[in-house]
Amino acid sequence: MLNHQDYFLLSTQDHPGGEASLELNNSTDAIASIFSMEDVAKRIIAMSSDPYFIVDPNRGNPVIILHSDRVLCEKIICFLRLSENEVRELSERYKFHPLARILINAFLDEDLFGFDEYHFDVVMNGLVRGYSAGMNNYCSRLNKAVSGLRKVSSIEGGDLSRNFVRSAQQNLKSLKELFNNLLSIRSKILAVRVDLLYRDAFGVEELGSEEIYQQVRSDRENFIAEIRKIYCDGLMGYAWKLEYGRGRGYHYHTVFFFDGALHQQDIKIGMQLGNIWIKQTESRGTFHNCNAYKEQYLICGVGMLTHSTPDLSERFDAMANYLTKSDFHGRLRLPGRQRSFQTSFCKKKKGTRGRPRLNSNAT
Template identity: 35%
Template sequence: MESQSGVEGVDDNAEIDDRALTVEDDLIKRLKRIDRVVKSVVECDEDLFYVRLRGGKPTLGSLRLGKALISVLVVGEYEYSYYFPLHNVSPYADLLFRCVERLEDPFLPYMINNLLAHEIGRAVCFLNELVDDIKSEAHSTKFKKTIRRFDKAARKRSKSLSQYVEALFNKHSRLLVVRVDLSYRSEYFQTEELREKVKQVKNDWSKMQRDLYQGIPVPGMLGFACKLEYGHLKGFHFHLLVFYDGAKYRKDIVLAKLIGKHWAEVITNGRGTYYNCNKNKGKYRRLGIGVINHFDSEKVSNLKGYVSEYLVKVDYWVRLLPECGRVFFRGNMPKMKSLRRGRPRGSFKTTSNI
């Protein structure tokens, strides 16, 4: 019986994957909240904190946004460093963490609910200074350039892959699109230095890419797009799209399995595992894999606007450090032959048993 990973006899560590999703998705949600709060702080013109008298005693008063800021201050960057050791966090979260480090008392956010009366005034001063520091940093030329760089990179990569898919459809009326998630067994990341592992992971991908070009394990690859990611519990993994001629192949699940098994058994020599996305494509609300005809506008749109966008997106929330090198790979743009007028683009008979 085939396991969830798509590899016979290999458990894709479903329990570990579930924990990975739970912990890491929770951290991503927190980063998104930090982003929203910091952006609101930057746009606010009021003092967020003030001294309030309650029963004749000074207490910490704050606007609603001030309370939200305090709630994200206690998140801290240490947990992110643990779960994402090879990453930078989103620009606004990074800005907040840097500004907190510059506080005269960086532990103030953790003691905010236990301040003594004589400490309230000093705390209000420090917190409002923190807000001013956040605003000053966010309005700096350097920070604005960082945000523009993220936006530009996202647009450039998205446009590149969209043009790539269009070029493939211009040469082939029907594409067979395979998506396979390539990963490693969990124990592989518990023994050696992660920075050394990056070299091995990149080397494995180079071998995989070479074999795909050479028609191993499936002849006739038209193109590919691939994204490298890392998660604390899932480790390094690739999201891979491979394109074949839909006039020659029709069994996308079989092709995905062949590619996955080649990764797990040949490229990684048993260290790897995989997930056959095509086998479970019925679960996708916006299907953009499998056999896609050029005239199926919905599937083509899903491929270009949903499946591809997931691969090309710049990792805004957590992204691998520059020292890890390239994380996105794409095949060469197909050479276009002169287009003959009246070229038929109807259905074709398949010429392969797979």
């Protein structure tokens, strides 16, 4: 089991930020660079005027500067050092935030990838030459690309973003409907959140691989089947979401809903679920028991939930929104029409304990 600090560090690795390194040594760095384009695109759009790149005759690496924003310039140059083939290959594996996609397409249209200042004969014997027709032409095309982003985004960006989050909204609706239905059947629901991970960042290098995905899918199906068998009386429903992070590879966010009349020890159940995951993955897996850290949530939507729970709707929504959030940092391209999110209602046998509800006033 991951401790909470290690889990937090892994979580933050999925959201690249800060200054970009100027050399990309492996595919993980390439993925990090391409993920950063969402932030780059948003910052470009937020500028009061078009950003302007020029050749800096007093600087060595990189030799292109962006007035007023050095870090943003470094991120862009770092990304443009990728080859066009690398970018197209990553584009086959990921779906990007609409604004990032517009920017990447603009870079492709202007043939900007594979940037190398030595290609322009700007650096000679460690000294920067003050003028290069090739470099200045490159700057002009780069300025055209970022200017085009600002124009296109003002027309298409809003609609594209809405389309991108539509599936997340549908997932949220289905999860809330499941919970409302369960709360109409039983007066107390025990919500247990467990994140299911792999010890060796499974799939970091193989995103898009049919073989890797089938293994991840099989692990989840075997895990769910075992849970339903062990908790055949108390399990009322569940939801899972498959995500991919550059620091963690494939992983699942899950929530399980138990009959509160039969089960009260949420932390213990979370540990049991995690250990079942480890067993089903033959120790390739690890987990994070969210219920063990309820006090660290600003708004806690796990544990025992009832109609009388204070701010029930707000608490459940906090948990549900996280579980169904839009995966802007590289939504998975799954083989075929495979699911990345699912809710499930577990039918109960007649005579199951627990006081039934006649009406629902849930979230």
